[in-house]
Amino acid sequence: MCTPSSLAGALTGAILTTALIAVLYAGWKVAGLAFVPFDVFDWFARIFPGRLIEFVISSLVALIQALHLGSISATAKRMEQAIGIVNFLFTGVIGVAVLFNILRAFGQWLAYPLGLALGIIIGIPSVVISLNAGRTATAGAAANSVWIISIFLLWGALSAWAFRKMTVSSFAGAIQQEKGRTEQARVIQIGRRRFLVLLAGFAALVTVSGAVLGAVFSGRRGGGLRTALGRHWSAAHPLPNANAKALPAPGTRPEYTPLEKHYRVDINTFPVEIDERSWRLKIGGLVERPIGLTLDELRQYEPMHQFITLSCISNPVGGDLISTIRWTGVSLNKLTQGWGLKPNATHLLVRSADDFYEVVALDAIRSDPRIMLTYAWDGVPLPREHGFPLRIYIPDLYGMKQPKWITSIEAVDHWEPGYWVARDWDKVARMRSTSVIDTVAIKNLITAAGQTLVPVGGIAHAGARGISKVEVKVDDGPWMEAGLRTPISDLTWVVWRYDWPFQPGRHTFTVRCYDGNGALQIAAPYPPFPSGASGLNSKTG
Ligand SMILES: Nc1nc2c(c(=O)[nH]1)N[C@H]1C(S)=C(S)[C@@H](COP(=O)(O)O)O[C@H]1N2
Ligand SMILES: [Mo]
Helix, strand or coil: CCCCCCCHHHHHHHHHHHHHHHHHHHHHHHHHCCCCHHHHHHHHHHHHHHHHHHHHHHHHHHHHCCCCCCHHHHHHHHHHHHHHHHHHHHHHHCCCCCCCCHHHHHHHHHHHHHHHHHHHHHHHHHHHHHHHHHHCCCHHHHHHHHHHHHHHHHHHHHHHHHHHHCCHHHHHHHHHHCHHHHHHHHHHHHHHHHHHHHHHHHHHHHHHHHHHHHHHHHHHCCCCCHHCCCCCCCCCCCCCCCCCCCCCCCCCCCCCHHHHCCCCCCCCHHHHHHCCCCCCCEEEECCCEEEECCCHHHHCCCCCCEEEEEEEECCCCCCCEEEEEEEEEEEEECCCCCHHHHHCEEEEEEEEECCCCCEEEHHHCCCCCCCCEEEEEEECCHHHHHHHCCEEECCCCCCHCCCCCCCEEECCCCCCCCCCCCCCCCCCCCCCCCCEEEEEECCCCCCEEEEEEEEEEEEEEEEECCCCEEEEEEECCCCEEEECCCCCCCCCEEEEEEEEECCCCCEEEEEEEEEECEEEEECCEEECCCCCCCCCEEEEE
């Protein structure tokens, strides 16, 4: 055997692709060039069957919950990014292993042509995907194409070079001095190993430099939540229900979610970046005259402020994909009146910069002035993660119906399924009633009328329907009515509290709620897919 094995190929692939990823990362952070691993991952997330994506997401959520890995949305995003990088690495490993196998059959004179061909075979789709579906690049299309193709060609050429270095003729000098076949094989082995170690060392250097360079520049460029300039509304104002009498049990989650803590869910490993200067809200379709509105023009309209609890349909019972914050924007009913909608227009097709879209009935908009286009959260422009510059709000519906990063609104004469409905999720996606125990505050006992009481508390939420009653059950005891704190608004969750007469031992607490119409929440446990999770939340302690 005089040529390197496919294992040597796989190792070479791992080493060179790791360095490639680091170089792409540095290129992204330093010059805004495409970070192919994320772009490709996002592209697959859009074309794969909805059920498969749902399976992956719910598995990640279950894993995060089972291992207590912290915030579901933040951890899931990091996992998605990791999966994107590992997939890319895997492709590189397979690619170079296959290259080595082919070269073993056809001879090393083909090494460079086939190595470069491998670079092209992986490079061209990468360019196409990054240019058409990518979120990471801010540099121009030409610069990106040249960059991706060159860097992949270099990677292919280096793979070819490695193959040649590891074939027997490279060690010819050493072999001549040795005697016998076994000796020869041993020298080849050592020569290959030494080469791979050298290659790995070199790649490690490139990887570390790329990562450090990228990290330095990523700090300098800022982005994400740091772009939310200005003073947060909540820093200077009391909540509307500040004087409510019933106080949360110690350990209840914050009633108002800090901007930085609001959950984030979307189909992008990396949040969409929109330049306010070139952005226009394009309004077209069945209107008298298409127009484009700037963000400043939208801000000229009378602003509307609403305290809103938003939840993701993927939120498991008791999960943290639910948050409450102050939304500011313009009522769509008011806005649409100036658009000259044609009589046959029945729906608005709302499109986002990330290919997400949803359809909203004009009837709903006309009958519910709370449906609004939102440009600020907590008194500052929407953070990039949360849809800068513009997102919609539709009361009572899960987040999957509410596009962020809106770029256009088209008046149409029919309903059609939106992004997640087309992927088999619920057509209506009305938020299910849910109640959660946040705390059994065993360290904050109180005494009243000679009794020792344990404050138990949490939240209950039923979309825009409100909460009329919350009940708590201890072990198999009767349902006991909890106290309700006046909510921040009709559209937010309600904080509840039940002071439980202490009894020693281990106990299981269960909660359930009734919505504003008196309907009891669904007790049967169902997973989030396809209509939102149901079931009762319990805590044992
Ligand atoms: N453009 C766009 N809008 C989107 C999504 C998306 O992937 N792309 N995800 C939706 C889903 S599923 C949810 S739950 C909410 C979450 O909003 P948040 O991340 O600001 O909390 O955004 C919605 N709007
Ligand atoms: Mo969601």
